[in-house]
Each structure stands twice: as structure tokens, then as C-alpha cells.
Amino acid sequence: MSSSEGDLPNHFELLGTDGAARTGRLTTPHGVVRTPAFMPVGTAGAMKGVHWRDVRDAGADIVLGNTYHLMLRPGAERIAALGGLQRFTGWGGPMLTDSGGFQVMSLSALRKVTEQAVTFRSHIDGARIELSPERAVEVQRLLNSDIAMQLDECVRLPAGPDDIERAMLLSLRWAERCRRAFETAPAGYMLFGIVQGGDVPDLRVASARALVDIGFHGYAIGGLAVGEPQAVMLQMIEATAPVLPANRPRYLMGVGTPDDLLESVKRGIDMFDCVLPTRNGRHGVAYTRFGPVNLRNARHVDDARPLDEESPWPPARSYARAYLHHLIKAGEALGATLLSEINIAYFQQLMAGMREAIAHGRFSEFYERTKADWARGDIAAHVS
Structure with missing residues (x-):
């Protein structure tokens, strides 16, 4: 452990391992997060079409808010004046905010990256905005998120090695500035560094080692x-995870499908976020123990079966596939809400299953059974 990291209190307790898979407990100012954890994404302070109560009842300990969208509307200072993101939204529990860097890179065609900051035009009103590492930390502190992320430059793959290395080194310099800017944060709040390096294993390892030298409460792979x-993603995890401290949480950003989650936990990742459960729910796709089900397909029109009669989430076992198909085809908002809830609940059930399996030394058994169930679902879907 570096001396920098040693200066930081550790809020993560590793409770058990099974191979590289880990289960633990992360204590935040707004509650405890059980890991492995999947964070549903409430981009603009809301889960599209889903009540926070249902997100909580589905088993989520922590959710993600998006700094880019919230700083543009309604504004970080306004949210701070209204009591912070937890009170403003009514969620009340642990929240992680990303730095806004990814959205700046992906949403804003008019942007300029310099050593000092990234400047861009708001997609809402065209206003010119500068986001520096210091401002990214300031905004996240105004939002009062339990876990803040450093500002980084995310390069879209495929990219050339020179561009990947340039962005990785800039992200490291920004990481140091974020760490200094976060020093005045109250006790219990956390800042995570972000490993960059594209699809080049040596750059990933170099980035991870440099971040550990700077010292953070946790480490993300971005x-x-x-x-x-x-x-390629799994190869980068395998190169990076062993370099990161075993006693700190590891977060794989923006991931992913149920299979991505299972494979990544197997390789030592603790935290995830993705829009997939809600985005695909709005487009008629339900995630189940037996794989994804596309309810837009005509074959569901007369299907009286529920999605999963054994699901602990009531809508998954009580509504007929024919009814869910009807809601989606008719464009009824209830269809998108029900499928989003069902998907959030399934992702949380998957994480809970992994936590229990790791704690009892049965992860490989859980892994094989889950893969077999998904494969069986695909076969059943083709036969029916």
C-alpha cells in the first residue's frame, strides 16, 4: 500500500473470497452497500418510469446519478440548496455520481480538451461550460454523493495506442488534481480513481499502479x-484487477449484461452500473433466469405463462406474457415500467445469488448453474 493510500480511511470490508470472486461490505454516509453490487442508473435524478420505492424493494443498495446531466439541469448549486441529491430525489440511500467526463466525450460534438479542463456546449441550451478536475469534484460534493469519481478522458475504442496513452496520462494528472480537491470532503465520503488504457494491457497496468500511488478510497476500471x-473487456480486467489493492472496492464502469456481470465478478470486480435493465425494459426486453425475452415478438400474443413463476419479484410471476406483449405493442407506459422493474429486480437477484455463493464457497457451482439456465432459456425460446 502506498503512503498516499494509507492516509485515507478505508470504508470497505472484504468478507469472503472464492477464487478471484469477492464479497464485501462498503459503508457510506447514507447506508451500507453489499458487494458485488449492481447500481441502477438514475441519470437525471430519476429512474425512467420506475419509483425509487420499487428500486429499493427490488434489492438495490446504491444507485448512480449523472454529474453531466444534473449540473446542466437543474444545477448542482440548486440541488445543494435543496438538501443534496438524496433528499432532492427522495432516494435517501447511498449514491455514486460519475464525473461527467464520459458524457462530455460522447454527447458533445463541440468540445475541447486541454491540460486544464474540457470545455463543451450544453446539449440543452448551447451554453459554453468548462469542466475541470476541481469543478468535477466541486459539483459532486454539491450533489452530496457518497462516492465521487475523478474526471478522466475516455477514449472510444478502437483507437490508436498513441491516443490511448495520451488520454491515460492526462487522466492520471487529472486524478492527482481531483485527489487534492477532495481533501476537504467530510469524513465518510469517498473518491474513486479511474483506470484507463483502452485495450492495451501494459497501459492499464501502468495506469492502475500510478493511481494506487496517488491513493483513492476505491478504484474503477473505465x-x-x-x-x-x-x-477484450475480460482481458483488460484480468490485467488490471491483480494490480489493485485487495482491501479496496473495484468498480467496472458502465457494465453490463448479466453475462458480463457474472464473468467480471469471477475476475474480482465488486461494483457495476448500467442503463441496460431500464433501457431494454422500455424497448420490450425482459431479463429472466432463463435469459432475455423479447416481448415484442408475436409468439407471445397468446402466451398465458408468466416470465418466471418462481421469481421473488411479483410482476415477473403474476403477469401473463401475453399481457406484457400487449402493453408494449400498445405503447402503454405501464409496460415499460413493469419490464424495467422486472429487470432491475432480476439484476439484483443475480448479485444476491453471487454474494451468497461466494460467502459459502460455491461460486463455481453458481456460475455453471446460471450459465446452464441461460442456455436452456435460449433453447426453449427457439423451440416454442
Whole structure:
């Protein structure tokens, strides 16, 4: 452990391991997060079409808010004046905010990256905005998120090695500035560094080692799940995770499918976020123990079966597939809400299953059974 990291209190307790898979407990000012954890994404302070109560009842300990969208509307200073993001939204529990860097890179065509900051035009009103590492930390502190992320530059893959290395080194310099800017944060709040390096293993390792030298409460792996094959993502995890401190949480940003989660936990990742459960729910896709089900398909029109009669989430076992198909085809908002809830609940059930399996030394058994169930669902879908 570096002396820098040694200066930081550790709020993560590693409770058990099974191979590289880990289960633990992360204590935040607004509650405890059980890991492995999946964070549903409430981009603009809301989960599209889903009540916070249902997100909580589905088993989520922590949710994600988006700094880019919230700083543009309604504004970080306004949210601070209204009591912070937890009170403003009514969620009340642990929240992580990303730095806004990814959205700046992906949403704003008019942007300029310099050593000092990234400047861009708001997609709402065209206003010119500067986001420096210091301002990114300031905004997240105004939002009062339990876990803040450093500002980084995320390069879309595929990219050339020179561009990947340039962005990685800039992100490291920004990481140091974020760490200094976060020094005045109250006790219990956390700042995570972000490993960059694209699809180049040596750059990933160099980035991870440099971040550990700077010292953070936790470490994220960024710049993946941006279109590269799953095998490349898993290779980058395998290169990076062993370099990160075992006693700090590891967060894979923007990931992913249930299979991505299972494979990544197997390789030592503790935290995840992704819009997939709600975005795909709005487009008629339900995630189940037996794989994804596309309820837009005509074959569901007369299907009286529920999605999963054994699901602990009531809508998954009580509504007929025919009814869910009807809601989606009719454009009824209830269809998107029900499928989003069902998907959030399934992702949380998957994480709970992994936590229990790791704690009892049965992760490989859980892994094989889960994979077999998904495969069986695909076969059943083709036969029916």
C-alpha cells in the first residue's frame, strides 16, 4: 500500500473470497452497500418510469446519478440548496455520481480538451461550460454523493495506442488534481480513481499502479463496454484487477449484461452500473433466469405463462406474457415500467445469488448453474 493510500480511511470490508470472486461490505454516509453490487442508473435524478420505492424493494443498495446531466439541469448549486441529491430525489440511500467526463466525450460534438479542463456546449441550451478536475469534484460534493469519481478522458475504442496513452496520462494528472480537491470532503465520503488504457494491457497496468500511488478510497476500471468484444473487456480486467489493492472496492464502469456481470465478478470486480435493465425494459426486453425475452415478438400474443413463476419479484410471476406483449405493442407506459422493474429486480437477484455463493464457497457451482439456465432459456425460446 502506498503512503498516499494509507492516509485515507478505508470504508470497505472484504468478507469472503472464492477464487478471484469477492464479497464485501462498503459503508457510506447514507447506508451500507453489499458487494458485488449492481447500481441502477438514475441519470437525471430519476429512474425512467420506475419509483425509487420499487428500486429499493427490488434489492438495490446504491444507485448512480449523472454529474453531466444534473449540473446542466437543474444545477448542482440548486440541488445543494435543496438538501443534496438524496433528499432532492427522495432516494435517501447511498449514491455514486460519475464525473461527467464520459458524457462530455460522447454527447458533445463541440468540445475541447486541454491540460486544464474540457470545455463543451450544453446539449440543452448551447451554453459554453468548462469542466475541470476541481469543478468535477466541486459539483459532486454539491450533489452530496457518497462516492465521487475523478474526471478522466475516455477514449472510444478502437483507437490508436498513441491516443490511448495520451488520454491515460492526462487522466492520471487529472486524478492527482481531483485527489487534492477532495481533501476537504467530510469524513465518510469517498473518491474513486479511474483506470484507463483502452485495450492495451501494459497501459492499464501502468495506469492502475500510478493511481494506487496517488491513493483513492476505491478504484474503477473505465473506458470499457464501449463497443469492444467481451473477450477484450475480460482481458483488460484480468490485467488490471491483480494490480489493485485487495482491501479496496473495484468498480467496472458502465457494465453490463448479466453475462458480463457474472464473468467480471469471477475476475474480482465488486461494483457495476448500467442503463441496460431500464433501457431494454422500455424497448420490450425482459431479463429472466432463463435469459432475455423479447416481448415484442408475436409468439407471445397468446402466451398465458408468466416470465418466471418462481421469481421473488411479483410482476415477473403474476403477469401473463401475453399481457406484457400487449402493453408494449400498445405503447402503454405501464409496460415499460413493469419490464424495467422486472429487470432491475432480476439484476439484483443475480448479485444476491453471487454474494451468497461466494460467502459459502460455491461460486463455481453458481456460475455453471446460471450459465446452464441461460442456455436452456435460449433453447426453449427457439423451440416454442
